[in-house]
Amino acid sequence: MRFAHISDLHVCSGPAAGATAREDIIATVEALAGDLARIAGCLDFIVLSGDMTDDARPESFRKLEELFAPLALPIFTVPGNHDGPAAYFREVASGRLAEGDLTGRVVDLGAVRLLGLDTCVENEATGALSAQALDLVARELDSNDLSQLIIVMHHPPFAPGLRQFDEIVRLEGAAELARLVAGAARAPIVLSGHVHRAYQARWNGANCFVAGSAVLPFTAEHPYGDGPIRPSAEQRCYFVHAIDADGMHVVTPQPVRSVASAREPTRADPDGV
Numbered sequence: 001m002r003f004a005h006i007s008d009l010h011v012c013s014g015p016a017a018g019a020t021a022r023e024d025i026i027a028t029v030e031a032l033a034g035d036l037a038r039i040a041g042c043l044d045f046i047v048l049s050g051d052m053t054d055d056a057r058p059e060s061f062r063k064l065e066e067l068f069a070p071l072a073l074p075i076f077t078v079p080g081n082h083d084g085p086a087a088y089f090r091e092v093a094s095g096r097l098a099e100g101d102l103t104g105r106v107v108d109l110g111a112v113r114l115l116g117l118d119t120c121v122e123n124e125a126t127g128a129l130s131a132q133a134l135d136l137v138a139r140e141l142d143s144n145d146l147s148q149l150i151i152v153m154h155h156p157p158f159a160p161g162l163r164q165f166d167e168i169v170r171l172e173g174a175a176e177l178a179r180l181v182a183g184a185a186r187a188p189i190v191l192s193g194h195v196h197r198a199y200q201a202r203w204n205g206a207n208c209f210v211a212g213s214a215v216l217p218f219t220a221e222h223p224y225g226d227g228p229i230r231p232s233a234e235q236r237c238y239f240v241h242a243i244d245a246d247g248m249h250v251v252t253p254q255p256v257r258s259v260a261s262a263r264e265p266t267r268a269d270p271d272g273v
């Protein structure tokens, strides 16, 4: 079982205000889709962990579908804060995105099973987990199913240690989720986005992956804590996961050869994630 995890594409069907890079977004997402097309033959599906649009307009959701349609791969999604999320659920209710929407359900795919959580709060950058979402996680962690559980959620369940970002990553209910994961007999994998920087973590026994943003990576101005680490353009990457029934899990970072990278699209502040 092999899949790509991408996040935070912020597709907008028309010009968007307030962001220097956004004129390049469509071209960059086209480049990403082209890169995915190049390796599509060895992928089973794609996970998109939210902020698929920048403005939650129906035209933007349609543009996103149009950009990825040539891939002919299942795309599993959860909403990000930029997707409404009410607008996202209107799209799902109308039939668009419905097949790939993971929110509040489990999709069995052989060696893995995906569980999607809606972590978004309308008009807020920070997130929250509902009691129903936590109940669903508890039920799946208790399951006797031997396939690898993968939880997909836009907000990571822990702060990344980036001074300006730790506040917007705040997730109500994260402590309860941590308790459930720590007590699980078989640890899940957690896939997230939201931070616009790629990183990995082990959290309460779970391997966690935060995909970067191909279109709006946050790079040079954000050192970790008080330290000097200033990641480079490698933040503009996604992950390719290979998982088999014997427990092997290999993760390969895949840099995006973006159109925007030549146009200096990086942002120095966390507004608009």
Ligand SMILES: [Fe+2]
Residues within 6 Å of the ligand: 008, 010, 051, 080, 082, 194, 195, 196, 272, 273
């Ligand atoms: Fe985002």
